[in-house]
Amino acid sequence: MQTQRLTDDPQGIATAARLLAAGWPVAIPTETVYGLAADARNGAAVAAVYAAKGRPAFNPLILHVADLTAARALVDLPDEAEALAAAFWPGALTLVAPLRAEAGVASLVTAGLTTAAVRVPTHPVAQAVLRAFGGPLAAPSANASGRVSPTTADHVLDSRAGLGGRIAAVLDGGPCPVGVESTIIGWDGAQPVLMRPGGIATEAIEAVLAAPLRRGPDPDSPRAPGQLASHYAPQAAVRLNADAPRAGEQYIGFGSDGPLSLSPTGDLTEAAARLFDVLRRADDLGQPIAVAPVPDHGLGAAINDRLRRAAAPR
Template structure:
C-alpha cells in the first residue's frame, strides 16, 4: 500500500471540499468528519478504491460498509425504499441512523461495499461538509470508521492520525464529533424492522415514531457493520460493571461511581456516549493492564454503550 504524507485540512478552509472530491475521484481515501465518528471514505462506485478501505483498516472482507448519501433521493437510486423506510428517513435523516435495504439490481455500487450481500446499508450524515462532498462527488461514499479494524473508533483528527497516519493522503478536520459512537443500524425486511446495531437513535425512538415494533436481530450472520464479537477494543482488557478498580486496573466511572475518569458525573447517557471512545483511549494510554468500567444502565442509549463495551471486552482473536 502507498505511503502518504497525511495532510490535515480544516473543514472551513477554502478548497477543502474540492480537495477531498479530487482525491476521491482519483480513487484515493479521505478521512471525513461525521456527527458520529470520523469515517474513512472512498467513492462507493469504485471497486479498487473500496478495496483500499479494507486494506488500510485491515478489515475482514465479510464485514460490509455503510454507504453515505447526500439525501433521500440519492439513496433511492441505489436501494429499494419501502414506505416505512422512507418515513424513517424523513424523521431521522440527516442523522445517526443507517438503514439496511434491498439493493437495486442495476446499481453501480462496488461489490466489496456490500460484502457480496444483496442488501446495502445507507445513511445521510448530519455533517454539512460531508454531505457537500458527497453531493459534489455525485456518488455515495463508503465510509466505515477511520481506524484500524477492531480498535477504538476515532472521534478526533488526532485519533485518525494515530491509527491511519501515512496510509491516507487527507483528513478533513471537523473538530471533535458530537455523538461519539457509531450510527444505529436498522434492517427493513418484509415490512418489519430489525435492530442490527444499537446507537443513540434508540429502538424506542424508532418504534414511537413509526408506530411499529423494532425486533432484535434474529440470527448470528454478519448482515451489517459493527456485528463482530470483538470490536471497538483498546489494547488493555476491559472489565464491565465494576464498582472499583483492582490492582493494575484503571477505573472509568459513571454517575455516583467514581473513577480516574468518568463518562458522565451526572449519569447522563448521551454525554457518556459522546465521551466513551475518548475516555477509553485516554485510559488505555496510561498503560494499565485492565480498564474497569462502572455499570451503565441498560436502557435507552445505555444499550448502545453496553454493546460497545461488551465487544471491547470480548476475547480477541490471535493475530
C-alpha cells in the first residue's frame, strides 16, 4: 500500500484518529520511539500490527492511554505502581499489572497473558492522537520486528528496516527526544521487577520505591515487550565493548569524535537519543559494526541492554 505521511497539525491528527477508528495501523511519535498504533479493542487491527512488523505472536504489546484514569480502567495497579505513575507519568515508564476483566482489550495485545503493559506518553502529538481517538492504543515500535527502532518518520518509512508500504500512515512529529523505549516495571507477587531498562533510569525508580528492583525473567518466555534476546538488531553483525575497530568494521564511538559517535562528550542522554539513528547509519554502510564501551549506569543501562540484544545470535 501507499503509506501516507501526515503532518502533526489538527488535520493530520484527525486523519490519524479516523484511520485508527477504521482499523488501520498508524505510526505515531512518542517521546521514546515511533510506535505502530492500532485500536487495542479491535483484534483485526492488532493482528495487522503483528503482520506489518512480522512480530512473534507471543511477544505482548504496550497499551498507550491518555492519563492515569484511563490506565486504571484497563489494569489493577498495585500501590507501588500508583506511586510510580504519580512520579513518572506521563513519561517513558511502562507498568505491567493484572488486566481487568472488563477492559475489552483484544487478546493479541497481551499475547494470552493475564497481565497488560500500560503507559501514558508525554509526547504532545501522541497525547493529541489518544484524545482524538478516545481509547487505548496498542503500539509497539514502528519497525520490522527485531530491527532497529525508529526515532524519525523517515525511519518508519524505510522500506528495508521500517514499514514503508506496509501501513496506512505515519504521523510526522519530528525526532523523538528520548530515543530509547520505555522502562518496564512489573511485579512478582509483592516484589517489583525490572523487566526492561529504558528511558527512566533504574536508580530513579528505586528511589521512589525505596527498595531495589529485581531483574526480570527468561527472555525466551517474555512477560513484557522487548524481552526477546535478539532484538533491535541491524542486519550487520555487532561487536560490543570494542576499544577500536578491526579491519572492515564500522566503529560506533562514545566519548570521542567521529561520524558515528553516540556522543562526542560522553553524555548518556545524548547517546540514548542518537542510538538507533547511529545504528541505522552504520548498518547502511554494509559492514560489521563495532561499538565502544558505554557506562552501565543511568540511561547507559538501557543503551547497553539494546546493544546486547542487537549483538545477540539470531
